[in-house]
Amino acid sequence: AQSVSQHNHHVILSEAASLELGCNYSYGGTVNLFWYVQYPGQHLQLLLKYFSGDPLVKGIKGFEAEFIKSKFSFNLRKPSVQWSDTAEYFCAVITNTGFQKLVFGTGTRLLVSP
Amino acid sequence: EPEVTQTPSHQVTQMGQEVILRCVPISNHLYFYWYRQILGQKVEFLVSFYNNEISEKSEIFDDQFSVERPDGSNFTLKIRSTKLEDSAMYFCASSAVGMKETQYFGPGTRLLVL
Numbered sequence: 162a163q164s165v166s167q168h169n170h171h172v173i174l175s176e177a178a179s180l181e182l183g184c185n186y187s188y189g190g191t192v193n194l195f196w197y198v199q200y201p202g203q204h205l206q207l208l209l210k211y212f213s214g215d216p217l218v219k220g221i222k223g224f225e226a227e228f229i230k231s232k233f234s235f236n237l238r239k240p241s242v243q244w245s246d247t248a249e250y251f252c253a254v255i256t257n258t259g260f261q262k263l264v265f266g267t268g269t270r271l272l273v274s275p
Numbered sequence: 276e277p278e279v280t281q282t283p284s285h286q287v288t289q290m291g292q293e294v295i296l297r298c299v300p301i302s303n304h305l306y307f308y309w310y311r312q313i314l315g316q317k318v319e320f321l322v323s324f325y326n327n328e329i330s331e332k333s334e335i336f337d338d339q340f341s342v343e344r345p346d347g348s349n350f351t352l353k354i355r356s357t358k359l360e361d362s363a364m365y366f367c368a369s370s371a372v373g374m375k376e377t378q379y380f381g382p383g384t385r386l387l388v389l
Contacts, residue, residue: 203382204278204279205318205366206380207379212376261306261323261370261376263320265318267316
């Protein structure tokens with residue numbers, strides 16, 4: 162079965178620090194990859210997505226992610242975090258056998274201290 | 276910006292009771308989904324729905340669960356005879372024709388079964 166791993170469950174950073182959140186998936190075929198963010202008290206929002214083409218994708222709020230097929234990875238990055246980036250971040254995948262079923266990772270809770 | 280809405284935001288029920296969770300998807304979306312997140316666990320896919328029928332369901336989605344689109348705007352999840360382990364946050368999502376992989380989530384309904 163497909164699975165998604167997010168190795169960092171909690172990350173604490175100071176403002177202006179750089180961020181990289183890891184995401185690995187287990188599936189050998191074609192995948193669509195997503196990062197969702199959930200700000201405190203709010204719903205899941207799409208941050209960015211990768212379907213095909215340039216493996217470096219840019220999303221909202223200065224976030225980007227790189228798809229490395231050989232490593233089955235889709236890490237999320239931001240060069241300089243802000244206090245407002247405090248949230249939980251979820252990596253998710255849709256495989257070509259899963260129709261539109263999103264398979265989520267466990268999430269990474271990011272706390273940015275001012 | 277159009278959003279998926281869900282009601283109620285919180286529901287407390289007694290074990291064995293039936294609950295109906297309601298969702299209003301984004302108006303021009305035709306694909307609908309339910310996911311749930313048990314406290315401290317991953318967001319899990321329950322069911323997808325298109326053209327008035329279930330297109331995919333997970334092993335969690337047993338006979339206790341049903342979905343319905345009773346009119347042109349609502350999409351409901353019914354849980355018959357609730358169990359303690361049904362306590363979770365239930366998220367509705369929707370996606371558009373031509374962009375069905377990109378799912379937009381509602382704020383969730385927190386269900387507590389006592």
